[in-house]
Amino acid sequence: MSVGQTRLDDYLRVIELCRDVETSSANPFDVDIREKILILKQRLPELKILDELLVDAEAMLELAQIVKLQDQWLKSRASSLYIDPLLIQLKLKLLPKEALSEAFVKSWHPVAQVDQLSPRGLEKAFVYWRDLVPVSERFKDQFGTYGTRPGVVDYAELVSLGVFTKEQFETSLSELFDELLQKSNGEWVDYREFIGDSHFETKVRRAYLLAFLISEGRALLKTEPLTGRIWTMAVAERAKGQPKSIAISITGEN
Amino acid sequence: MEAESADRALLERKVRRAFQVLVLQRGRNPGVKGWEMKRHLGRDYRKIIEVLSEDVSPMGLEVFEVKGADGADDSSRFLLRFREPPTISEAETSGIRIDDLAVLAASIAFINSKQSRVARREVEQFLREKFPKWRVDYSLDRYVKRGYLELDDREMIHIGWRTHAEVDEKTLMTLILSRAQEAAKK
Numbered sequence: 001m002s003v004g005q006t007r008l009d010d011y012l013r014v015i016e017l018c019r020d021v022e023t024s025s026a027n028p029f030d031v032d033i034r035e036k037i038l039i040l041k042q043r044l045p046e047l048k049i050l051d052e053l054l055v056d057a058e059a060m061l062e063l064a065q066i067v068k069l070q071d072q073w074l075k076s077r078a079s080s081l082y083i084d085p086l087l088i089q090l091k092l093k094l095l096p097k098e099a100l101s102e103a104f105v106k107s108w109h110p111v112a113q114v115d116q117l118s119p120r121g122l123e124k125a126f127v128y129w130r131d132l133v134p135v136s137e138r139f140k141d142q143f144g145t146y147g148t149r150p151g152v153v154d155y156a157e158l159v160s161l162g163v164f165t166k167e168q169f170e171t172s173l174s175e176l177f178d179e180l181l182q183k184s185n186g187e188w189v190d191y192r193e194f195i196g197d198s199h200f201e202t203k204v205r206r207a208y209l210l211a212f213l214i215s216e217g218r219a220l221l222k223t224e225p226l227t228g229r230i231w232t233m234a235v236a237e238r239a240k241g242q243p244k245s246i247a248i249s250i251t252g253e254n
Numbered sequence: 255m256e257a258e259s260a261d262r263a264l265l266e267r268k269v270r271r272a273f274q275v276l277v278l279q280r281g282r283n284p285g286v287k288g289w290e291m292k293r294h295l296g297r298d299y300r301k302i303i304e305v306l307s308e309d310v311s312p313m314g315l316e317v318f319e320v321k322g323a324d325g326a327d328d329s330s331r332f333l334l335r336f337r338e339p340p341t342i343s344e345a346e347t348s349g350i351r352i353d354d355l356a357v358l359a360a361s362i363a364f365i366n367s368k369q370s371r372v373a374r375r376e377v378e379q380f381l382r383e384k385f386p387k388w389r390v391d392y393s394l395d396r397y398v399k400r401g402y403l404e405l406d407d408r409e410m411i412h413i414g415w416r417t418h419a420e421v422d423e424k425t426l427m428t429l430i431l432s433r434a435q436e437a438a439k440k
Contacts, residue, residue, distance in 0.1 A: 023408045025368045025376060069371075076369040083427060088367040093383065095433055097356040103429035104359035105345045107422040109335045112315055113284045114277050198293075 007046050010039050011059045018062035021069070028069035036063055119168075120201070176209045177218055180234040191221065191230035191248070207250050221246060265305065268295050272306045276317065276334045283401055285320070285333040285419065292328070303332060314338060320419045333419050357385055357393040358402060363430050365403070365413055366423060374409045
């Protein structure tokens with residue numbers, strides 16, 4: 001056995017003891033924290049290499065976990081819910097299933113809620129479906145390429161599939177257009193500020209709808225390559241001219 | 255007078271909104287976090303919740319708050335729940351088996367008696383004295399999934415947030431102790 005290994009034995013013993021207590025219902029006060037810390041303190045000057053110091057840090061972390069368990073243990077003992085485990089085990093063994101379930105029902109206040117498919121859930125499902133790689137692509141590595149190539153599901157197809165109705169989409173689109181019209185009022189507004197929202201889904205949704213408005217010529221977009229800023233503006237009359245594609249990444253950051 | 259009725263209308267609108275927010279399940283788990291409530295109802299959302307709780311009282315419901323781990327307002331979870339426990343027959347009509355409820359009751363009592371954390375194998379071992387192995391495994395997995403129990407990465411079972419939300423644990427422990435005494439006398 002090497003000198004380094006002998007040196008680490010004390011540490012490994014502390015770590016193992018702590019883990020045993022953490023993964024069982026053993027009393028965390030069985031670990032003498034003071035004694036263990038003194039051992040670690042005594043051994044610390046002997047540690048030379050990084051790996052040994054990491055073991056020391058790990059041992060300290062495990063001891064901290066035990067202190068946390070001791071705190072929880074005390075709180076639990078002090079609470080009115082504490083009953084001697086042996087007593088409760090005995091009582092539970094004595095009780096028939098019917099009496100146990102009756103005790104539960106008499107102390108039960110079920111949550112009242114409506115379980116339904118929400119528009120958000122539907123949107124999530126759509127995004128999942130849209131981003132799902134076709135089977136032919138997913139198993140390409142194993143079975144080679146076959147089948148049709150990935151394509152784009154356009155708005156008309158989504159409506160025909162019943163993912164959302166034309167009315168819902170049109171309403172959201174007009175609401176966003178009105179908002180942009182009001183905010184821009186003939187001036188350029190910052191694109192990221194406009195689509196910004198604390199919820200990433202809403203942000204993506206706004207960007208998605210704004211892309212439709214821009215494609216339809218109801219809004220304009222300009223970029224400043226030097227500053228990286230992007231500007232947008234609603235227009236009362238549909239813009240004409242050569243459309244251009246711009247890729248904008250949307251992140252979760254505000 | 256006009257301002258008063260406008261305030262009243264605003265309050266009613268907010269209470270209605272609070273009800274809708276609470277009753278519709280948004281994520282995988284029921285309930286709405288404090289920060290979400292603040293976003294939907296404004297900074298004085300607690301007052302709105304108090305009014306709503308009073309309003310739903312005649313229907314046998316209440317708004318209940320489950321404090322988050324850090325105790326902060328934002329991490330609290332608000333739920334709409336039954337004010338009074340249901341009857342046994344009502345519980346049965348909701349499709350829950352008596353055996354399943356018994357497993358949950360025994361698990362909660364056992365975990366509480368062990369300082370709120372027990373190794374899963376210990377819970378299983380204890381429950382198998384009373385229930386078949388397949389039911390123990392199935393029920394534990396189900397209750398972990400539904401939030402009544404919590405399983406950490408060290409395979410230790412804790413009481414889940416849903417138990418804190420739906421179960422009056424003190425009443426449960428008292429009832430178990432008193433019923434056991436009755437059973438012993440018989």
